[in-house]
Amino acid sequence: MIEFRPLDGPFGCAVYGLDVGAGVAAETCRKLHETLYEHRVLVLKDQTCNADAYLTFGRQWGAPIPHVIDTSRMPGFPEMMEVGNTTERSKDALARNSAAFWHTDQSYDADPATATMLYARKIPDVGGETRVIDMKAAYDDLDEATRQRIDKLNAMHLYGATSGRDGEAPTAALNKTQAAEVPPTPHPLVRAHTVTGDRALYGVAGTAFGIDGMAAAEGEALIAKLKAHCVQDRYIYEHKYQVGDIAMWDTQMTLHAAKPIGLPDGEGRERLLWRISVRGKPAVYQ
Numbered sequence: 001m002i003e004f005r006p007l008d009g010p011f012g013c014a015v016y017g018l019d020v021g022a023g024v025a026a027e028t029c030r031k032l033h034e035t036l037y038e039h040r041v042l043v044l045k046d047q048t049c050n051a052d053a054y055l056t057f058g059r060q061w062g063a064p065i066p067h068v069i070d071t072s073r074m075p076g077f078p079e080m081m082e083v084g085n086t087t088e089r090s091k092d093a094l095a096r097n098s099a100a101f102w103h104t105d106q107s108y109d110a111d112p113a114t115a116t117m118l119y120a121r122k123i124p125d126v127g128g129e130t131r132v133i134d135m136k137a138a139y140d141d142l143d144e145a146t147r148q149r150i151d152k153l154n155a156m157h158l159y160g161a162t163s164g165r166d167g168e169a170p171t172a173a174l175n176k177t178q179a180a181e182v183p184p185t186p187h188p189l190v191r192a193h194t195v196t197g198d199r200a201l202y203g204v205a206g207t208a209f210g211i212d213g214m215a216a217a218e219g220e221a222l223i224a225k226l227k228a229h230c231v232q233d234r235y236i237y238e239h240k241y242q243v244g245d246i247a248m249w250d251t252q253m254t255l256h257a258a259k260p261i262g263l264p265d266g267e268g269r270e271r272l273l274w275r276i277s278v279r280g281k282p283a284v285y286q
């Protein structure tokens, strides 16, 4: 019996009684898709699956994306990443906290992520939360004049464009080869969800550095104003992980940020999550 319960916050839904390791039937998966699109965040509780089963589940949501920083890919599973403070790469503070700023995944890519999931393997007693913003709620609350002003605009995005701004952690830089793979790319400032058609503010933090056809200062000021509107408590859900959670969010309708963490210096300090980001539509909608 699968049970859906609201998360402790302004939005999001927890799912009990589902076993990803046993395989998720198409009909059940469709219900999960619909629930994610309605609630932005899903947390599948008490999972015990291995990496193969997790990746199989990930593929039910779209095409898993190998990260542009190839050294961050999980050994043996290039479409997955190990996120946290336990890997060799995470000894570097910049790499360890390279998601500790507001962003949505692959917004620097012409074909960005449509969902991201993190499977909690090790969780510290304190810290290591992820915060998520409901960008549809933020859009719906804009006044009519602002909506009319922005509805047809395209923002320009580039990996690392706003790195270290607003007191946020900087992101790890790309090397020349990696940077050549992700040149500047436009996305609508107000973007329609590829399955539901719902409209929401898209990617106004992290990679947006200007507005197409607008003077640089004016474009930056508009993006900063929209970001400030979105980063309000009433639009934010903060997830405190438990081991076994698969937390996922609709990257077309949200921004997210990791809380910065230190190196593990004792019991209950390790953080390890397996990340999968996908692009495209789930198979049932193709």
Ligand SMILES: [Fe+2]
Pocket (backbone or CB within 6 Å): 099, 103, 104, 105, 256
């Ligand atoms: Fe992210």
